Amino acid sequence: MIGSLNPLVRSPMQVVNDAGVKETRYLDFKFNRVYQDKEISRVLVSVSDATDAVKLEEKVQHEREQSDLQLEMLGSILKADPQLMADFIGNTKNRNQNINEKLKEPAKVQSDFYNKLSFIFREVHGLKGDASSLGLQGFVAIAENLEHTLKDLQGKSKLVGEDFLPLTVSLEELYNLTQAIGDLSQRIAGGSNEGGRPVVSTNAEPVKNQLSKFVGEIAERNGKQVDFSCIGMDNVSLNIDTKTNLRELAIQLLRNAVVHGIETPNLRSSHHKLATGHLRIEMAEKNNSVFMSVEDDGAGIDLEKIRQKLLEKGMYSADEVADMDSKTLIQHIFLSGFSTRDQSDEDSGRGIGMDIVHERVKEMGGKLSIATRTGAYTRFTIVVPKKY
Amino acid sequence: MKEDDLQVFLTGVQNYFTQMAGEEVFVGTPYLSENTMPAAQEYSGVIAITGRHKGIVYFTSPGDMIRRLLVLMGEPDISESNMMDLVGEVANTIAGNARKKFGERFEISVPFVIRGAPDEIMLPRQNRSFVIPLEWKMHKAAIVVSFHKD
């Protein structure tokens, strides 16, 4: 009974060690009664140092947590199409390198520092989208952490090199995680490989499957019902660069459509629409060009909200804003930092989705057009030269 | 490596320059370097770290910067021998100061000064190091940190 009453098991104690430094040791106190003539004459206390056992357990626990993270990623890797995973890993390695090169660039004046932040933000945001679409939570977590830090820094009135230290530390985490996932992927590929044959995917439409899953997850997270059709995304043969770029753009546009475009089932019903919204992405080629369109039957682009945001940001006066026609208003959603959504989360916010899309299409030598009717639909069409 | 671990070295080098050069050193945005191509200037003062942490820390600098520092310290003899001596001393000072945070289990070696970058024995090829870029009077130098907790 005395044993079970004893609370002093593995008690952390501050002890001054031989070197004169205070440290925490975990001590076990054991109590034993000493009887003399059937009476308790003394209690013997023995003290033993259990620190090593405690430290070992902490280490094992930590390693267990690391394993869990690895297992989670393993799950995602197994579910994903090997080609998509390989693309992701290749892309992410490039992104990591881009971010590092940007950090390495000399910076003297304040604008140099802010430009670095913007550049890194775009890479990180792209990474977050890619990782999210493959269910790689480990990467999403690091990316979100980075976005948070970047936003804080962007808000500072003056920047110094030292401010970027947390970014470099997170970047190292990314490098390590990318390495880990690359190794895991290879081992899996090696495992299901007999006699060195290349692994053939049994999935005939990997992009369609990935995007369907992605849309499904976002719809659920945002309480929307979406009927998704995907046409031609796996058929058109493209070089890796174009394929990657268009896929990233598709992800941005699809996310916007579910989050901003399609209304909640209740709202839709109250507007005499079917509770389930429709979302369609289509890709086709014609005359050396690739066409990709994303169309939803949602709320259309809310011109009033754009007007409001422009007023809020102090960019125009009330009169100027009232005079703007729909075409001019729509052009403004391509501005960096513009978002009509108030908070940011994994799915959106921070107002950079559309400006990335616009810039990227321009970089590809292509065109982006929008057709919309308030309350009815929105359609984005991208045309890029095929040889890009 | 964690942020406050690296911060110790950043603060250390700032302190060194403020004390010895009487002015602030400009710190650039830290970045990673692959150990297959380590960051290096003309001379590198390398400190080996053992004990609870294992790896190296080095201060790498062009000859011109070191010469200037020597002159500032009042040293009349700006031979290469003294230049390499000072490079080692800078590395030693920054590493020693880091023990304020890391404690005595952060064991540092005497400095080892070489031309160019540390070789494979000191920097395992498959790893990455943190580079803290510095600039003083138009000269570019760096503190490079490459160790891990054991």
Added chain:
Amino acid sequence: MPTIMIVDDSNVIRNRITRGSENIELEVVATAGNGKDAVKLYDLLRPDLVTMDLTMPEMDGLECIQGITNINEDANILVVSALSDKATGIRALEYGARGFIYKPFSDEDLFSALKELLED
């Protein structure tokens, strides 16, 4: 003039402390680059003051302090070191050092520390 011995493996630091000592009218009777030489020289010359670096090859500063205090327990040793952890500071004093200044140090830091040691 009080005498001083300077112990540090860096020639640049030895020179600097030499210049500093001469400025406050101390006679530099010896310099050493490692603990072993320092103990021998101390025995030979018995300087009034010693500055001692801790990180040195062959015999480090703490061992050297022990060696010197074995010869003369009243030896006046000022540690000049970059090692900034508390434990080291305490240990140096336990071994017999009378003072401690941290690198990087200014000339003023050095002067006041040396003067203080002389006064005791």
